[in-house]
Each structure stands twice: as C-alpha cells, then as structure tokens.
Amino acid sequence: MSFPETFVWGAAAASYQIEGAVDMDGKGVSTWDVFCQRPGVIWHGHTGGVACDHYHRYEEDVALMAEMGLRGYRLSVSWPRVMPEGTGRINDRGLDFYERLVDRLLASGIEPWITLFHWDFPQALYERGGWLNRDVADWFADYAAVLVSRLSDRVRHWMTLNEPQVFIGMGHRDGTHAPGIRLTPRELLRAAHHTLLAHGQAVRAIRAAARQPCAVGCAPVGQVTIPDGESPAEVAEARRLTFEMREPTLWTNTWWMDPIFFGRYPEDGLAAFGRDVPEVRDEDLRTIQQPLDFFGMNSYMGYLASSRLRHKAADDGWPPGHPRTACNWPVTPAILYWGPRFFHERYGLPIVITENGVSCRDWVSLDGAVHDPMRIDFIARHLRCLHRAVSEQIPVWGYFYWSIMDNFEWAEGYKERFGLVHVDSRTLERRLKDSGHWYRQVIATHGRVALE
Ligand code: FCB
DSSP: OOOOTTOEEEEEOOHHHHOOOTTSTTOOOBHHHHHTTSTTSSGGGOOSSSTTOHHHHHHHHHHHHHHHTOSEEEEEOOHHHHSTTSSSOOOHHHHHHHHHHHHHHHHTTOEEEEEEESSOOBHHHHTTTGGGSTTHHHHHHHHHHHHHHHHTTTOOEEEEEEOHHHHHIIIIIIOSSTTOOOOOHHHHHHHHHHHHHHHHHHHHHHHHHOSSOOEEEEEOBOOOEEOSSOSHHHHHHHHHHHHOOOSSOSOSSHHHHHHHHHSSOOHHHHHHHGGGOOOOOTTHHHHHOOOOSOEEEEOSOOEEHHHHHHOOTTOOOOOTTOOBOTTOOBOOTTHHHHHHHHHHHHHOSOEEEEEEOOOOOOOOOTTSOOOOHHHHHHHHHHHHHHHHHHHTTOOEEEEEEEOSBOOOOGGGTTSOOOOSEEEOTTTOOEEEOHHHHHHHHHHHTTTHHHHO
C-alpha cells in the first residue's frame, strides 16, 4: 500500500510567519507589521519582526527540506517586499530574495509552490481602503503580473489567496488579526466580493504573464462535515451540511467557492445575507470564475454531522475527551477523506492538501532530540484517510504539511509549534524533530511507513 510515485510530498510556510527582516532591503510596511505593534493583540507581545530569520537563513532551511526529501515547498511572497507601496514601484532587492530561494529549492530537487498572498497586506494600500476599495483587484493583479513575469520561467505552481475566510473574518470582522478592524456585515461582504474579484483578475494576470504552462489554484479553508456513518443517507446529510449556508456568516465554503467555480453566489447564502449582499456588476462573476487547475484545501479540523446540528457558538460539538491538539483543535483525520471526496465531487478538480498539521508543546529533551510522537500519530492518521481517497480514484496531487518549521502563529505568537523542524526562538537554532525524521521515511517509501 502506498501513494502514487508522482504524489507531491510537501511542507508549507508563509512569508510573515518565517522571514523576519521586515524592514530590510527596501521592504515596505505590511498591515501585520503595524498590527503587531498594537498592545495586547498578540500573545505576550510577540511580533514577526525576526520570526525564524528565514530571510537570512533560507539556505540552511532548504538544506533541511532536502534532508527530508521534500518534493514540494509551499511558500508565500510578501507583497510589500516586492512592491513597497503595494502598487507602482518594484523593489528589485525583494524580488532577488525570492529568486535566490526558488533557485536554491530547484537545485535541491524541491518544486516551489507559490502563494501570492498569505495575509501580509501592504499598509500603504490599507490606507487607501484596502479590501474595501474595489481597485484592490487591479492592484493585486498588477502585483501578480510582476511576480509571475520574474519567476515563471522556473515556477509552475501558483496559488492566489490563502484562506480568505480567515483574513476577512478574523482581520476585518473579529479584529483579532491584521488589520484588526470590525466592519459592518455589509462592508464585510463588499470586502469579500473584492477579494473574489482580486482572485479572478490575478488568475488572468498569472496566465497572461506565465512563461510556461503552469497550474493555478487557490487555498481556501476547506470546512468539512464528517458523516456519522457511511449509509447513503448519512453521507448525503454530511455533504449537504458541508455546502449549506443557513447562517449569515462568511465562515463557509460556498460563499467563496461557488463564485469561483460556478460563477454565482449560492442561493441560500444570498437569502441568509439578505440586504447586506454587495453590489455585483455585470462582468464581475465572469471575472471571478476563471478556470483553475487544482483545488487547494487547507484543513485542520472538521465537524461531525450530528454534533454540528447541535453545536452552539464557542463549542465545536465534539464530546468531552475527544482528542485535541495543543491549541485545542479537535483531531479529526476523516476530513482528509471526506474533504477531497466532497470538494472533488462538487467542483470537479484535482485536490491538493495545501495545509494540514498539528501544534504540540514540543521541547528539546535531555538527549538533545525533539520527541513529538503525537505529531507522527496525527500525520499518519490523516495520511491513512487521504490514502483512502486516493485508492477510490479521487485525484489528489499532494500533501503539504503545515509547517516546515515552528514559526510566528499570528495572534498566538510563538506559543504554537506546528513545525517538523524545531526552532529555538532565542537562538534561532534549527533541529529536525522526530516527526521530521519520520516524514523523511514516509516520503522515501511513498507513504508506506505511515500506512502500515
Ligand atoms: C492556517 C494558516 C497558517 C497557519 C495555520 C496553523 O489557518 O493559513 O498560516 O497559521 O493555520
């Protein structure tokens, strides 16, 4: 039992969470740089100012990836590092960094998968209205064109946006992520619509600028409802719950994905939002519905169908004693079977697990190693479910573990450790955890080590 030879074994990270060097070599300010200065918003006042200093240590980091035998590395580019004001002037030194990184990855046999936007939004554009300004779609497409013109002779996999549900929801509704504001429901939906337009225009820009055939996707949160059992009725119920929108919330799949794949907002969502639905101009939905090559799915936890019907806000419905990670997320491996199955059935594209992972309270033991058996167990359980999807002929291109290394976990600061590589936050020393060594075996055996 194993995964196909072509399966992409990967790991992921994002610019603001690992790079540091936030004011070096001409980088512009991002909303996360500003947000981190606000008292009380980040655990213990941490910031991404230094993060893992990956900007200076990328060679060492790529060497660790190569040691694990990674086939793919999902990275994101910091928009203000490339365009300090977000639009107009290009910062060549910023682009040079990504070029060096890409070259180093390719020389190590690792395919770069690039996300254009993983939340570090240019502050200058935020001051011009940010996602509330419809021009954001043009700004984003221009930035996409700059990046793709420079890197697409070497890079063949692109993703537009990481988790719009989170940067709009937590950044603009809850105020717990940058830019830390609380919009009205009506404004939120306008910002979300512009986000979708930005996605569509960026896909067009990527295809127009690409110097070789490339695969384009996005990486939304894939929210999966797991059936209670496997009777046709139970499966149908879980599918319905995965794609329904009874509540007026952006924490859904379909409000984001139906416009992208079907060129329309879901009827139940339109009904739920009522008068808050944004103005949609004639061409908008055609712009948003650009052909994509894969469905990227970030997924960490799911709901159980029956408990979802019962669950109240602030309670995810899992019973007492259900396994939980260090950040209290329920452990629900079945998402990696049902997610690919439901999303492939509905949207028809090959699936890539663009993020999945676990935070544990890891530390360096007396013997100098980092023992993280729970992470190994977590990944193995998830890979088993993913393998079931693969064996049922659901096309799954790859799996990107989040994260390659411990990093700045947004409002949680450095409290949460998701890495295969342990990073000492003070010395920045890197050390492969047991799970990193184990992942090397998984990759070398096309997954057998995790399945047997
Ligand atoms: C996802 C984010 C990623 C990381 C993981 C733990 O929501 O995309 O940056 O924070 O969660």
